[in-house]
Amino acid sequence: MSSSFHHQPVLPQQLLEALAELPDEGVLLDATVGGGGHSSLLLDAHPGWQLIGLDQDPAARAAAAQQLERFGERVQLVASNFAAYTPNQPVVAVLADLGVSSHQLDVPERGFSFRADGPLDMRMNTEGDGETAAALIDRLEENALADLLFHYGEERLSRRIARRLKTEGPWDDGERGTAALAYAIAGCYPPKQRHGRIHAATRSFQALRIAVNDELGVLETLLNDAPNWLEPGGRIAVISFHSLEDRLVKNRFKADERLRVISRKPLIASEQEAEANPRARSAKLRVAQRLSAELEPAQ
Numbered sequence: 001m002s003s004s005f006h007h008q009p010v011l012p013q014q015l016l017e018a019l020a021e022l023p024d025e026g027v028l029l030d031a032t033v034g035g036g037g038h039s040s041l042l043l044d045a046h047p048g049w050q051l052i053g054l055d056q057d058p059a060a061r062a063a064a065a066q067q068l069e070r071f072g073e074r075v076q077l078v079a080s081n082f083a084a085y086t087p088n089q090p091v092v093a094v095l096a097d098l099g100v101s102s103h104q105l106d107v108p109e110r111g112f113s114f115r116a117d118g119p120l121d122m123r124m125n126t127e128g129d130g131e132t133a134a135a136l137i138d139r140l141e142e143n144a145l146a147d148l149l150f151h152y153g154e155e156r157l158s159r160r161i162a163r164r165l166k167t168e169g170p171w172d173d174g175e176r177g178t179a180a181l182a183y184a185i186a187g188c189y190p191p192k193q194r195h196g197r198i199h200a201a202t203r204s205f206q207a208l209r210i211a212v213n214d215e216l217g218v219l220e221t222l223l224n225d226a227p228n229w230l231e232p233g234g235r236i237a238v239i240s241f242h243s244l245e246d247r248l249v250k251n252r253f254k255a256d257e258r259l260r261v262i263s264r265k266p267l268i269a270s271e272q273e274a275e276a277n278p279r280a281r282s283a284k285l286r287v288a289q290r291l292s293a294e295l296e297p298a299q
């Protein structure tokens with residue numbers, strides 16, 4: 001399973017530079033360890049660091065264990081969503097890469113992509129009992145589904161799409177998967193707009209994935225809790241891939257009295273990296289530093 005997991009880390013040089021000034025000894029908390037790409041770079045750069053790597057995806061943890069095996073006892077991998085975890089010691093850095101991995105997109109059984117047909121799942125934690133995308137579509141009323149597609153996917157045809165999906169339901173009967181859903185969504189667009197650079201179903205799939213995994217909710221929890229985990233002077237680095245996440249990170253960093261913003265503007269990929277790794281084109285890295293240890297989050 002792990003051998004098929006591939007996730008090329010984005011913004012590697014920017015991240016290394018953002019955390020370069022931190023102490024030689026300490027604990028790095030990688031809240032989304034994925035395949036272990038970012039963590040391995042940081043452990044190489046900081047030989048005195050230990051790693052706590054979190055991921056709720058069993059395929060990701062298996063891949064990370066393989067990637068990070070050479071670091072031996074410096075690495076501890078934990079099966080957890082970062083919103084449900086609290087470290088038992090102060091950490092020198094917190095990293096969160098909010099992107100969906102290449103593996104998650106490429107394996108049809110996960111249901112994240114419409115490039116190949118698969119079940120309408122979209123759960124990051126396939127071992128949990130969370131609601132699938134198909135069940136979510138069937139449960140929501142038409143207006144609520146339209147609001148979800150509009151707010152999480154910034155989909156301007158959300159009402160038309162929601163009406164079509166409710167009319168063509170139920171979706172949670174196992175008979176149709178991601179290809180049928182993408183076809184139904186694309187059919188809501190005028191013919192000339194169905195085959196642009198971005199597939200017509202992309203925004204709706206993003207919205208459903210965000211909702212299924214409560215991605216903005218767990219990100220808010222992380223942004224509220226993580227500053228308390230940091231040593232004074234420690235840093236939090238968050239890599240986001242769409243405007244909803246980036247806006248949330250930017251505003252929370254700016255408003256948090258426990259933090260000093262390091263990156264006034266988000267750090268983005270160079271032209272060379274964007275060309276070599278297309279996923280990096282939409283990646284934005286924001287960094288903040290913990291001030292004194294006394295400040296607690298505003299409730």
